[in-house]
Amino acid sequence: MILHMNLPQNGYDIILERGSLKRAGELLNLNRRVLIVTDTGVPALYAQTLAAQCANPVIETVPTGEGSKSFAVLEQLCRVMMEHHFTRSDCVVAVGGGVVGDLAGFTAASYMRGVDFYNCPTTVLSQVDSSIGGKVAINLDHVKNIVGAFYQPKRVLIDPDVLSTLPARQISNGLAEAVKMSLTSDAELFAIFEDRNAIERIDTVIERALRIKKAVVEEDEKEAGLRRILNFGHTLGHGVEAQNDRNHLYHGECVALGMLPMCAEEVRARLLPVLESLALPTRIEDEMELVLDAASHDKKCKGQSISVVYVPRVGEFEIRTLPIEAWKHEIRNTVIDSGKEST
Amino acid sequence: MILHMNLPQNGYDIILERGSLKRAGELLNLNRRVLIVTDTGVPALYAQTLAAQCANPVIETVPTGEGSKSFAVLEQLCRVMMEHHFTRSDCVVAVGGGVVGDLAGFTAASYMRGVDFYNCPTTVLSQVDSSIGGKVAINLDHVKNIVGAFYQPKRVLIDPDVLSTLPARQISNGLAEAVKMSLTSDAELFAIFEDRNAIERIDTVIERALRIKKAVVEEDEKEAGLRRILNFGHTLGHGVEAQNDRNHLYHGECVALGMLPMCAEEVRARLLPVLESLALPTRIEDEMELVLDAASHDKKCKGQSISVVYVPRVGEFEIRTLPIEAWKHEIRNTVIDSGKEST
Numbered sequence: 001m002i003l004h005m006n007l008p009q010n011g012y013d014i015i016l017e018r019g020s021l022k023r024a025g026e027l028l029n030l031n032r033r034v035l036i037v038t039d040t041g042v043p044a045l046y047a048q049t050l051a052a053q054c055a056n057p058v059i060e061t062v063p064t065g066e067g068s069k070s071f072a073v074l075e076q077l078c079r080v081m082m083e084h085h086f087t088r089s090d091c092v093v094a095v096g097g098g099v100v101g102d103l104a105g106f107t108a109a110s111y112m113r114g115v116d117f118y119n120c121p122t123t124v125l126s127q128v129d130s131s132i133g134g135k136v137a138i139n140l141d142h143v144k145n146i147v148g149a150f151y152q153p154k155r156v157l158i159d160p161d162v163l164s165t166l167p168a169r170q171i172s173n174g175l176a177e178a179v180k181m182s183l184t185s186d187a188e189l190f191a192i193f194e195d196r197n198a199i200e201r202i203d204t205v206i207e208r209a210l211r212i213k214k215a216v217v218e219e220d221e222k223e224a225g226l227r228r229i230l231n232f233g234h235t236l237g238h239g240v241e242a243q244n245d246r247n248h249l250y251h252g253e254c255v256a257l258g259m260l261p262m263c264a265e266e267v268r269a270r271l272l273p274v275l276e277s278l279a280l281p282t283r284i285e286d287e288m289e290l291v292l293d294a295a296s297h298d299k300k301c302k303g304q305s306i307s308v309v310y311v312p313r314v315g316e317f318e319i320r321t322l323p324i325e326a327w328k329h330e331i332r333n334t335v336i337d338s339g340k341e342s343t
Numbered sequence: 344m345i346l347h348m349n350l351p352q353n354g355y356d357i358i359l360e361r362g363s364l365k366r367a368g369e370l371l372n373l374n375r376r377v378l379i380v381t382d383t384g385v386p387a388l389y390a391q392t393l394a395a396q397c398a399n400p401v402i403e404t405v406p407t408g409e410g411s412k413s414f415a416v417l418e419q420l421c422r423v424m425m426e427h428h429f430t431r432s433d434c435v436v437a438v439g440g441g442v443v444g445d446l447a448g449f450t451a452a453s454y455m456r457g458v459d460f461y462n463c464p465t466t467v468l469s470q471v472d473s474s475i476g477g478k479v480a481i482n483l484d485h486v487k488n489i490v491g492a493f494y495q496p497k498r499v500l501i502d503p504d505v506l507s508t509l510p511a512r513q514i515s516n517g518l519a520e521a522v523k524m525s526l527t528s529d530a531e532l533f534a535i536f537e538d539r540n541a542i543e544r545i546d547t548v549i550e551r552a553l554r555i556k557k558a559v560v561e562e563d564e565k566e567a568g569l570r571r572i573l574n575f576g577h578t579l580g581h582g583v584e585a586q587n588d589r590n591h592l593y594h595g596e597c598v599a600l601g602m603l604p605m606c607a608e609e610v611r612a613r614l615l616p617v618l619e620s621l622a623l624p625t626r627i628e629d630e631m632e633l634v635l636d637a638a639s640h641d642k643k644c645k646g647q648s649i650s651v652v653y654v655p656r657v658g659e660f661e662i663r664t665l666p667i668e669a670w671k672h673e674i675r676n677t678v679i680d681s682g683k684e685s686t
Contacts, residue, residue, distance in 0.1 A: 009352070075414045078483055078490050110453075113480065113491045137456065140421055147421050148456045149492065 003210055005132060006218050010152040014132055014214070016207055021046060021120060021159040025053030028118050028155055032056060033090035035081055037104035039064040042096045042122050043165050050095055050120065058084050062103065069103050069138040077107045091116035097123035098130035102145070105136030109151035120157045123166060124174025125252055127158050128209035133217045150222055160203050169250070171199065172278040176252030178209040179274060180259060183267065184229045185212045187315035193274045229317050232309035233259030236331065239295025243286045256280040261334040263311045270314065272336070282336060292328045346553055348475060349561050353495040357475055357557070359550055364389060364463060364502040368396030371461050371498055375399060376433035378424055380447035382407040385439045385465055386508050393438055393463065401427050405446065412446050412481040420450045434459035440466035441473035445488070448479030452494035462496045465505045467517025468595055471552035474499050476560045493565055503546050512593070514542065515621040519595030521552040522617060523602060526610065527572045528555045530658035536617045572660050575652040576602030579674060582638025586629045599623040604677040606654045613657065625679060635671045
């Protein structure tokens with residue numbers, strides 16, 4: 001199936017198809033110099049499968065994890081391209097999850113002021129979310145995505161076959177973002193989660209999540225308005241993530257925690273069992289005041305007020321702007337009743 | 344005078360006006376956090392004049408010279424913005440020549456995926472050329488402008504008053520680019536140079552050069568075609584520049600040398616005295632074969648052929664694509680008769 005991202009400039013196709021990685025040579029223009037960026041957490045076979053279809057491939061395997069989204073690694077990738085005489089007519093392909101996509105995408109955006117970029121996401125998280133939308137970036141001093149670009153890929157190749165090698169926790173991590181999108185925008189997708197069918201119906205989940213993200217990005221490519229709904233669960237989630245050195249939660253797990261207090265009580269009562277069925281966390285284990293402080297340093301804060309996305313009914317959303325202290329107060333007073341006793 | 348750069352997206356005004364730096368607070372939106380990037384070669388007074396008109400200024404003074412167009416300095420500028428809590432609503436202003444404009448512009452393009460950028464060029468070279476057009480970049484391992492973006496300023500403020508502090512050699516360096524533009528596109532501007540009036544009529548020279556560059560950029564924002572005429576003299580010029588560690592020529596001086604062999608004989612006979620009147624060099628002092636080798640590694644080479652701009656008559660140009668060896672042969676055989684004896 002092909003979804004087309006309609007943008008005023010630089011629209012592109014998203015190809016969702018099992019086995020597409022093995023057919024990349026037909027679907028992408030690889031008859032040139034190709035920098036393939038992957039990481040040590042991705043089975044090497046995937047980058048090799050792609051390389052075998054390129055005229056002139058160079059594989060760069062960066063260390064897995066956010067640490068690779070750095071100026072040092074960006075510089076290194078640009079140097080590799082330079083040493084291999086890449087020109088403006090050559091290209092970069094990401095084979096990996098969100099870290100690889102962000103890093104490779106910003107490299108492609110910057111080398112010679114922009115070369116073609118293809119994204120072949122290999123995780124649920126990147127297949128349902130980060131591989132489309134054109135936001136690429138690196139981190140600086142523990143601040144995520146502070147340096148980057150809006151840069152659209154030429155094409156995105158989503159092959160659900162590659163998910164077969166993912167550990168269950170990584171799958172749930174990605175599904176958390178799909179749950180997020182269902183809550184604000186797609187009650188039928190949420191029903192798949194309630195029916196405990198998300199893994200069996202992963203192709204459908206990916207497709208529906210992509211359709212939501214595509215519609216949002218088409219309406220608001222550069223985050224002026226609607227795109228904020230994609231941040232549902234992310235304000236508090238980023239607060240949890242900022243404590244991540246200690247608790248090692250994945251991004252989707254933090255989003256799961258961030259969504260719970262931002263729903264109406266009735267929605268929360270339905271969300272809780274969904275998260276539990278995916279083995280996603282439902283209780284913030286960190287010191288709540290530290291999390292709230294970190295969250296209120298988020299990009300979404302302007303001065304003393306904060307804008308957050310709130311879900312009053314499944315499939316609907318509101319943008320609420322309120323004083324930071326009022327928001328913190330509301331979160332502190334939200335009872336997350338998981339049916340288990342707190343320790 | 345206001346020239347408007349008409350682009351499909353992100354058009355902007357170029358304000359050419361004596362005394363405008365002192366009125367920047369009226370002409371730019373400085374009522375926010377403002378990172379002012381300048382360098383040690385620019386009189387500190389200019390950045391201070393601007394800072395005095397900002398609500399919340401931070402001045403960063405980088406070392407003068409191409410060395411500051413590096414990943415290390417880019418990272419440092421982003422860190423400064425982060426530490427001063429710059430948001431997407433804040434801005435960056437360049438106060439300096441081409442190095443400062445390129446560096447500050449790429450910083451603005453990348454921080455939070457893009458904040459507003461203003462350019463206040465303080466050299467002839469940047470006033471007539473590099474401050475408009477939206478090409479920003481840093482260098483990597485001695486390769487110039489290999490990493491960057493197409494990123495348009497919100498406004499460009501050109502104040503010829505600031506040129507009063509420039510040494511004569513720097514003025515000639517900038518005028519070389521205006522001579523270049525006159526040769527391909529504006530015989531009347533070339534006449535000003537032939538009449539030895541360029542310095543007295545500097546405001547007119549700047550305006551006419553800006554009009555040429557503006558027209559070229561409007562037609563070809565991303566260097567797909569016409570914009571190549573701006574590279575007149577630059578292919579061989581970059582070859583000379585690559586030997587620059589030794590001979591310390593300025594960019595405009597290298598362009599002067601690069602233009603001479605790329606003109607018809609009759610044009611060259613008129614260009615030579617113009618360059619001499621500006622004290623620009625007219626003879627390549629480096630080993631010609633090294634220069635030609637360096638030049639043929641230029642971006643404009645594809646495979647075994649090279650595209651160069653040639654001026655058959657003053658105010659006209661041709662794009663010639665020829666085998667690299669044929670081009671080298673032509674340059675070797677061009678006699679530059681400066682009326683002085685070669686040593």
